[in-house]
Amino acid sequence: MAIKIKIPGMIKGLGITFGTMVRTLTKGSHTVQYPHVKEAPTPRARGVIALHEENCTSCMLCARECPDWCIYIEGHKYKAPPRRPGGKPRKKNALDRFDIDYSLCMYCGICVDVCPFEALFWTPEYEYSELKISNLLHDKNQLGKWMETVPEFEDYEKGSEAKKAQVPE
Amino acid sequence: MTLILAEMAYWQETSIRLLVGLAAVLLPAGTLVYLFLFKMMSFMQSRLGPMEAGPYGSMQLLAEVGKFLQKEDIIPRSADRLIFKLAPFVVLISTFLLVLVIPAGPDLWFIDVDTGIFLALAVSSISVIGILMAGWASASKYSLMGALRATGQLIAYELPLVLAVVGVVIQAGTLNVQNIVMAQATGEIFGYGGIGNPFIFTQFVGFAIFLIAVQAELTQPPFDMPVAESELVTGYLTEYSGLRFLMFFIGEFATAGIFSALAATLFLGGWYVPGLDPTDGLFNVIGPAVLFAKMLLVAFLIFWFRFTYPRFREDQLQKLAWKVLIPLSLINIVITGVLKVVF
Amino acid sequence: MNKATDTQQLAYIAGQAADARVNLEIETEGMTLNIGPQHPATHGTLRIIVKLDGEQVIAAEPMMGYMHRGYEKLTEVRTYPQVTALINRIDWLGSFANEVPFIQAAENLMEVEAPPRAQWIRTALFEMSRIANVVLFLGDMGVQLGAVTPVFFAFRDREFILNQIEAVTGGRFHPNFNRIGGLKDDLPKGWIEETRGVLGRIQNFCDEIETLVAGNEIFQARTRGIGIIPADVGLAYGLSGANIRSSGVDWDIRRDGGIGLVHNELDWKVWTHPDGDSYARFWVRLQEVRESCIMIEQILDGIPAGPVMAKVPRIIKVPAGESYVETENPLGVMGYYIVSQGDLTPFRVKIRSASFNNVSITPWLLKGVYVPDVVSILASLYFILGDIDR
Numbered sequence: 007m008a009i010k011i012k013i014p015g016m017i018k019g020l021g022i023t024f025g026t027m028v029r030t031l032t033k034g035s036h037t038v039q040y041p042h043v044k045e046a047p048t049p050r051a052r053g054v055i056a057l058h059e060e061n062c063t064s065c066m067l068c069a070r071e072c073p074d075w076c077i078y079i080e081g082h083k084y085k086a087p088p089r090r091p092g093g094k095p096r097k098k099n100a101l102d103r104f105d106i107d108y109s110l111c112m113y114c115g116i117c118v119d120v121c122p123f124e125a126l127f128w129t130p131e132y133e134y135s136e137l138k139i140s141n142l143l144h145d146k147n148q149l150g151k152w153m154e155t156v157p158e159f160e161d162y163e164k165g166s167e168a169k170k171a172q173v174p175e
Numbered sequence: 176m177t178l179i180l181a182e183m184a185y186w187q188e189t190s191i192r193l194l195v196g197l198a199a200v201l202l203p204a205g206t207l208v209y210l211f212l213f214k215m216m217s218f219m220q221s222r223l224g225p226m227e228a229g230p231y232g233s234m235q236l237l238a239e240v241g242k243f244l245q246k247e248d249i250i251p252r253s254a255d256r257l258i259f260k261l262a263p264f265v266v267l268i269s270t271f272l273l274v275l276v277i278p279a280g281p282d283l284w285f286i287d288v289d290t291g292i293f294l295a296l297a298v299s300s301i302s303v304i305g306i307l308m309a310g311w312a313s314a315s316k317y318s319l320m321g322a323l324r325a326t327g328q329l330i331a332y333e334l335p336l337v338l339a340v341v342g343v344v345i346q347a348g349t350l351n352v353q354n355i356v357m358a359q360a361t362g363e364i365f366g367y368g369g370i371g372n373p374f375i376f377t378q379f380v381g382f383a384i385f386l387i388a389v390q391a392e393l394t395q396p397p398f399d400m401p402v403a404e405s406e407l408v409t410g411y412l413t414e415y416s417g418l419r420f421l422m423f424f425i426g427e428f429a430t431a432g433i434f435s436a437l438a439a440t441l442f443l444g445g446w447y448v449p450g451l452d453p454t455d456g457l458f459n460v461i462g463p464a465v466l467f468a469k470m471l472l473v474a475f476l477i478f479w480f481r482f483t484y485p486r487f488r489e490d491q492l493q494k495l496a497w498k499v500l501i502p503l504s505l506i507n508i509v510i511t512g513v514l515k516v517v518f
Numbered sequence: 519m520n521k522a523t524d525t526q527q528l529a530y531i532a533g534q535a536a537d538a539r540v541n542l543e544i545e546t547e548g549m550t551l552n553i554g555p556q557h558p559a560t561h562g563t564l565r566i567i568v569k570l571d572g573e574q575v576i577a578a579e580p581m582m583g584y585m586h587r588g589y590e591k592l593t594e595v596r597t598y599p600q601v602t603a604l605i606n607r608i609d610w611l612g613s614f615a616n617e618v619p620f621i622q623a624a625e626n627l628m629e630v631e632a633p634p635r636a637q638w639i640r641t642a643l644f645e646m647s648r649i650a651n652v653v654l655f656l657g658d659m660g661v662q663l664g665a666v667t668p669v670f671f672a673f674r675d676r677e678f679i680l681n682q683i684e685a686v687t688g689g690r691f692h693p694n695f696n697r698i699g700g701l702k703d704d705l706p707k708g709w710i711e712e713t714r715g716v717l718g719r720i721q722n723f724c725d726e727i728e729t730l731v732a733g734n735e736i737f738q739a740r741t742r743g744i745g746i747i748p749a750d751v752g753l754a755y756g757l758s759g760a761n762i763r764s765s766g767v768d769w770d771i772r773r774d775g776g777i778g779l780v781h782n783e784l785d786w787k788v789w790t791h792p793d794g795d796s797y798a799r800f801w802v803r804l805q806e807v808r809e810s811c812i813m814i815e816q817i818l819d820g821i822p823a824g825p826v827m828a829k830v831p832r833i834i835k836v837p838a839g840e841s842y843v844e845t846e847n848p849l850g851v852m853g854y855y856i857v858s859q860g861d862l863t864p865f866r867v868k869i870r871s872a873s874f875n876n877v878s879i880t881p882w883l884l885k886g887v888y889v890p891d892v893v894s895i896l897a898s899l900y901f902i903l904g905d906i907d908r
Contacts, residue, residue, distance in 0.1 A: 016484065019483050019484070020479060020480070020483055022483075023219040023479065023482060023483045024219075024479070026218070026219050026220070026221055027215065027218040027219045029221075030217075030218040030219075030221055030222070030223075031218055035217075035218075035221055035222050035223045036221045036222065037221070037222045037223060039223070039226055
């Protein structure tokens with residue numbers, strides 16, 4: 007003979023908070039103590055943008071498409087030596103200045119998408135806060151240094167027809 | 176205490192009592208704030224709480240006190256300055272007066288009067304005046320309304336508090352708190368005297384009502400409409416900042432601790448641990464620790480309810496007090512009286 | 519006249535004046551109360567001017583616009599990818615869902631259709647944004663009513679959903695993942711398995727909330743019978759989403775009129791509740807989270823193989839025309855009306871946001887309500903300021 011006793015919801019609620027307390031005490035909390043322990047974000051996380059300077063031809067597409075106009079590019083044309091002896095000197099673009107102002111950047115990724123020469127890459131680095139806001143303007147060298155933190159592209163799920171891109175060395 | 180200090184001069188005795196009294200109020204407050212407000216609430220919410228200040232965040236309260244001390248002392252221009260400044264002290268006075276009647280051992284008491292419980296319940300109402308003073312002196316429509324609501328709530332829940340204790344008094348046969356502890360220590364349950372007779376077994380209804388009434392007296396969730404009314408209308412505490420707010424805050428936790436200690440004394444047996452002779456001198460040493468542990472147990476219950484439940488609306492609160500708790504406690508008194516005469 | 523009488527008279531007059539001041543101060547008839555714009559009860563900068571008579575509200579008027587960011591004007595001078603990045607921020611809690619109707623309207627004008635794999639993944643992320651949004655509501659309703667613990671559980675379990683969204687799109691709050699013609703990228707390896715685990719946690723969370731909040735007698739006493747919206751009044755004010763479904767109206771665009779998302783190929787049900795009070799709104803949203811978990815499980819089982827992007831030119835110029843697409847977003851019905859003249863940027867975009875209409879019922883709803891119930895009602899209507907003000 008089963009007598010169903012209806013436990014009032016208030017008592018069951020007490021059970022949940024008590025259970026959570028016991029779980030936190032025995033298995034640890036869901037939080038990490040940030041400066042001492044750092045959780046790694048996913049590889050695709052949009053932390054900061056890195057520049058691979060060799061690929062950049064200063065086509066200005068990223069600076070034009072940026073919604074915040076936070077990319078500043080200056081370049082000059084120069085004549086490179088011909089590929090074969092006896093040929094014409096080639097006109098090439100050299101990059102003088104490539105700055106991204108991270109105080110304006112909204113981390114949308116349009117510049118990375120739109121670059122036709124695969125010169126911009128996302129990295130999950132996020133610890134670059136500065137005391138002076140002008141230090142948030144990362145110049146060419148700093149953007150090049152971020153390339154070291156760019157992770158390899160991940161494999162895709164089964165059923166995908168996308169080709170995995172490569173991060174240049 | 177009287178035995179140990181028999182040779183001391185009066186002023187030495189008084190200053191020791193003063194220090195011990197201060198410690199008896201501030202130590203529970205600090206422990207409760209750290210253990211329950213910082214740590215237990217965090218564990219119930221799957222997080223760790225303060226961990227940086229001191230080992231496992233134990234110095235966080237000191238850090239907070241330091242923060243409050245260095246704040247600017249702001250008093251509204253049209254406020255009644257004297258009453259504004261006095262209000263936190265009035266609330267704290269009731270806490271200090273309450274701690275006087277709780278014994279921590281067979282010889283460790285501040286005062287030993289034959290109407291101990293009556294005195295305790297009477298002085299616990301002084302805090303209501305303090306809250307009214309705070310709301311009135313803030314010179315703001317909303318503070319006054321919040322204070323009036325708080326006063327209504329506190330007065331409504333005074334009665335269940337008192338009536339719940341009456342059952343204990345009937346069962347013990349005395350108003351003297353030390354004798355109530357002795358009655359629990361030397362009592363027997365149906366002839367078995369091993370663990371004494373803590374009144375919680377027979378007065379469980381009274382214990383429940385006492386806890387609910389204490390929760391309401393402290394304006395803690397689920398009865399915190401006066402203070403959380405600050406979502407909508409500013410409560411009586413709004414104009415208080417810095418050190419004055421800290422006094423209210425510490426006062427609230429000290430009162431929680433003292434009421435828990437009172438509940439432990441009345442219902443759980445106070446400083447007595449079953450198995451030893453109640454008049455043993457050993458209890459003068461371990462009594463305070465036992466009482467502290469029992470206080471933590473009762474306070475755990477109070478804070479557990481605080482962190483789990485949403486809050487009542489004002490009219491639901493009043494309905495609960497007048498239509499449910501008071502009749503229940505009256506029935507409890509009647510049954511206790513009848514059973515006391517029969518058995 | 520001697521001085522004593524003068525002083526006495528002055529003292530008497532001062533006393534009378536003080537009494538009159540006191541009487542005026544605690545006069546509670548026709549008191550005007552200003553809730554907000556900075557206020558914990560409103561999700562952002564909403565200002566509600568409430569006229570009180572003692573404890574009852576006589577009139578209430580919401581004043582929005584404190585967070586107006588000029589979206590519709592901005593879209594006139596931004597290209598389509600830039601607009602997609604911006605409109606993430608309208609309803610910032612369920613942000614993937616903001617992009618979907620806009621992209622679908624643009625795809626209509628370009629007469630291009632996203633491939634099936636893209637549609638299935640879009641639907642999965644759409645439902646995940648619904649879970650992220652509504653889970654916060656479930657915790658937040660508790661905190662508005664005084665229970666401090668459920669909101670921490672909500673944030674804790676929402677983190678897992680946000681991590682999954684970040685693993686695919688790169689952004690937790692602002693995915694910026696839709697493109698005209700499909701999606702930006704495909705799913706990374708292992709994502710499907712991880713997401714199944716996360717859905718299990720969300721189901722556990724829903725059970726916890728059902729016991730801790732919905733089953734709590736105090737919560738029920740605070741929300742049952744409070745803020746009842748009859749179905750015809752709700753429809754007249756343009757309520758949508760869970761607000762109207764909890765008044766008994768069986769209307770869900772995912773089932774009744776959606777394009778481009780695969781809801782009609784899944785096995786799920788629309789939850790309604792006949793009461794129309796605050797508790798009903800809470801309960802319907804709780805069930806919707808559970809239903810979204812069931813939907814995502816089915817989607818994960820059935821994602822077809824294929825490309826995620828249709829063939830579209832590199833520089834997107836949408837042909838001239840007008841198109842309007844609505845979807846069932848977490849907050850309600852959201853729609854974008856795009857007028858294009860063949861340029862890189864839209865000519866005019868009109869954004870129909872759900873919370874704007876949901877808030878418009880406040881003057882009618884708050885009349886005659888007691889002051890403590892105002893918080894309960896506003897919390898149950900659930901609006902996001904970015905969605906109201908755009």
